[in-house]
Amino acid sequence: MVRIHPRPFFIWRNIMEKIVFIAEIREGVGKEVARKLRFQGYIPGILYGSDIKPIPIKLDRKLNGKILKNILAHNVVAEIKLKKNEEEEIFSVVLKEIQRDPIKDEIIHVDFYKLSVDKPVIMSVPVLLKGKSKGEEKGGILEQELREIKVEGILKEIPETIEVNIENLDFGHAILVKDIKLPPSVKIIEDPEKVVVTVLKPKEEKVEEEKVEEVVEEPKVITHEKVEERRREKEEKKE
Structure with missing residues (x-):
């Protein structure tokens, strides 16, 4: 497989604007509580x-719904301002999953993973083409x-997405991980x-290809007896 890329084909994008969610600790768990x-x-x-025990939370849809709706990829780095009574604690997090209602397409649940800002973390970064x-242009x-x-x-050094320029890819060409x-x-x-x-x-x-069989008609063979029969018929007509 050939790898030919005259132009730069990768771009990393860091978060330009900090995403902040406002959340509260919720009491109770389970489907019935979530439905209410x-x-x-x-x-x-x-x-x-x-380094923390799971914390059930709730997010006001009016305050957070627009932000969640505009997020197209998971693993988005953000902050959560978590309120409990009169206190507020800020966490650096990764938005790991957004669950949606398959019929209404409404957001019904979100998962956040707490990050350590000064320690290395492992994350999966989305690849955007x-x-x-060129190959697509040719079919x-x-x-x-x-x-x-x-x-x-x-955390602060990890890009939000990796954009890969594919304009020069032709048949049989590929971009490998080591090219990023x-x-x-x-x-x-x-x-x-x-x-x-x-x-x-x-x-x-x-x-x-459909085989077309030619139908060749065989020539009619006129025998001596047939000739004599036709001659007699002509003579009878004359009489």
Whole structure:
């Protein structure tokens, strides 16, 4: 497989604007409690981490719904201002999962993972493809093998997304994990030979040629007896 990329094909994007969620500790767990919270205008959630016990939380849909709706990828780094009575505690977190109602498409639950700001963490960063490849322009099929790349580093150095420019990809070309360049402090912990994206040639359709059998009529054979019979018929008509 060939790798040819005259232009830069990767861009890392750090978070330009801090995302902050406002949450409260909720009392009780279970489906019935969650259903009542949703009816009251809250989104149930959970905050957990390696150094804390899971904390059931609730987010006011009016305060947080718009932010959640505009987040397209998971593993988004953010802050949670967690209120309990009159106290407020701030956590650095990763938004691990957003659950939606399959019919109404409403957010029904969120999971947050607490991070340590000054310690290395392992995260999966979404891969976003930019542009249209040369191979696709010719009818090829784009195959994205990796949609996330696992990395390790200090939280503030880890990019939010990795954008990969695919405009120069032609048939048989590929971008591998080792082609992705990130800040020196961030380490990619994937097989460097893994294919991130490639372009396949379109499958050739085999058209079976129908065999057309020619029907050849055999010439009629006129025998001597037939000739004599026709001669007699003509003579009888004359008489």
